[in-house]
Amino acid sequence: MSILHTVNKSAYERNALDSCLGHTKPGDSVLLIEDGVISARAGSVAGDKLAAALGETGVSIYALGADMAARGIPEDKLVDGVKVVDYAGFVDLAAENDAVEAWL
């Protein structure tokens, strides 16, 4: 079993990312969409948290490229290890995991 967790709000505005990361299991995936991508910028408070989670929790972290572009976040400013996907990749992640959990 594995879960795709979606987070659509910035870690600066809401507790959704923190709460999500506290409830993942190794093998799970976390996808940042909408304002959620703001958390993935390197050299930031939330980015450091994500980097730590990548090292400690055994989860994979993804960010939706279309939402990054809209918020002016280039791929080379992402936290190391965060992977960029498009909507087709989002669909694949939903299919590859056994359930999708939205952290609204």
Added chain:
Amino acid sequence: MSILHTVNKSAYERNALDSCLGHTKPGDSVLLIEDGVISARAGSVAGDKLAAALGETGVSIYALGADMAARGIPEDKLVDGVKVVDYAGFVDLAAENDAVEAWL
């Protein structure tokens, strides 16, 4: 000059209370309404933060009684120093201060 700051979300869900408290001046008032009242419960993480703000920032902190009651928070469980007001009291606070700033 003084400002009435309104905060309508819990400090556990959003950063609005933190951001608000970082932008007050001595003599300002902060009014917790809606889910914002959850932050005012004594013996909690947010409650401790509010207690510290009461001691350090020179602001007055209020909570709307009707919203406390809806969320099962009795007056005797409030952080010491937080004052309870009704809607008429909310109106008075808005009138007594020079401007009202909503932390949405």
Added chain:
Amino acid sequence: MGDMSEGGTTKKFLYLNRKASYGTVYALESLEVVLIAAAFEQDVSLAFIDDGVYQIIKGQDTKGIGMKNFSPTFNALGDYDINKLYVEKESLDERGLTEDDLMPLVYEDEDDDWAEKPSIKIVNRAEMADLMQDQDVILSF
């Protein structure tokens, strides 16, 4: 993907409640879906984490905000065989709450001579994460 029972598919449904009642409509609507879902004979669990724990706090009184107090409806869940309400201990602790602050929700266990038993189970964060892994469908509000 779930077992077959009584001619239909039975899946594990988790209702994820992370917000308090009244400030937004999600708590009320989550409860509405749970009640409707009872007719579909699925395997239903409710999770209360973050501010969601406030949904089942004792002593809610909504007269002053003009809304209906729907918290008594949680008492009816047991009659619909919905008796797995998981509340996260860390979420209670952060908010200065204990199990005693929650409504004493119960159900009658038909496998144990209809003994009255508590519907609320306090679990820690790791157990809550395990519970999530065990679901077919997770509904977030």
Added chain:
Amino acid sequence: MGDMSEGGTTKKFLYLNRKASYGTVYALESLEVVLIAAAFEQDVSLAFIDDGVYQIIKGQDTKGIGMKNFSPTFNALGDYDINKLYVEKESLDERGLTEDDLMPLVYEDEDDDWAEKPSIKIVNRAEMADLMQDQDVILSF
């Protein structure tokens, strides 16, 4: 409560922007009000704090999300004599951003031979708090 000027009341309006663009509509609507407000000849300031700083970040490209990129409209503010855009340094720092990541918004100063000057002022949190104290009307989105 504001001065009288050209037969009408002039008040100090602060537009408080705390949310990023596109995730919610508030950023766009705040900008719409600011543009309309220009016709009323009020004393207008814009504050960008928290995720609001992302509203004026460089290089926004919305093709992939199907929405209109309205960030170029910020360039027009100078032509409407709206040139007091206060950005909080602490909010930039937390997010790993610097002034160089922001759009280079400018206006032409009519009192200085139409010299081009920056509209963005980076201020610290204490200065932002002082700015708020100085307002008649604070519009939050």
Added chain:
Amino acid sequence: MKFGILVNEGPYQHQASDSAYLFVKAALEKGHEVTRVFFYHDGVYNGTSYSVPPLDDRQITKQWSELAKEYDVDLVLCVAACQRRGMMDDGEAERHGKGANNVAEGFRISGLGQLIETGIQSDRLVTFGD
């Protein structure tokens, strides 16, 4: 004292319009003047005449209409928000070739200038949102 009110959210989903209503009612009962309630963004849904909530739920639109009538409060729905969100009065319906008017009694559709005007003419502007 003159209060202006800004409501940024629709009814039922968020508590914002309930809070705004109770604030306005309290202000009026204390003898203050409420110059205008401006409904912006999803706030315009507060003015729909098509709403038929359960009888044991609050009737938000009706409450606004009655308050406006009793105290002569100006309830304004932002026109641009209405266009995106499917709220129209007779004028708008005709302009867009739609057959109906779903704006409730006591509400009117107008422009954002009315919000600025409210800020200028009120002693305090109080905002309710999410």
Added chain:
Amino acid sequence: MKFGILVNEGPYQHQASDSAYLFVKAALEKGHEVTRVFFYHDGVYNGTSYSVPPLDDRQITKQWSELAKEYDVDLVLCVAACQRRGMMDDGEAERHGKGANNVAEGFRISGLGQLIETGIQSDRLVTFGD
């Protein structure tokens, strides 16, 4: 694979319905099946036929209608949410003595049971909200 979709927010205010639309489109273009899109809470506003957004803005309701037609997707608006929020089809309009139908092409009003059914019949349920 069969996807079911839950949309909890209305159009324009939050990105939720945009994200849901782009996800559904991508899933369909990859050859997956989308059994149903269930619009709950403010999500029901996605189905208003009265919306007339600016021409340079996205036409969210129309996009849903067209996608539903092209791929035969079932777009369901929650009836209880519709009643509170002023969305009605001919049947509801008649029942409540209102004169109009503001449900756009391709959408239909039905009960919450359809959401549970979607959860049961889909391989994955994906939720978009605020």
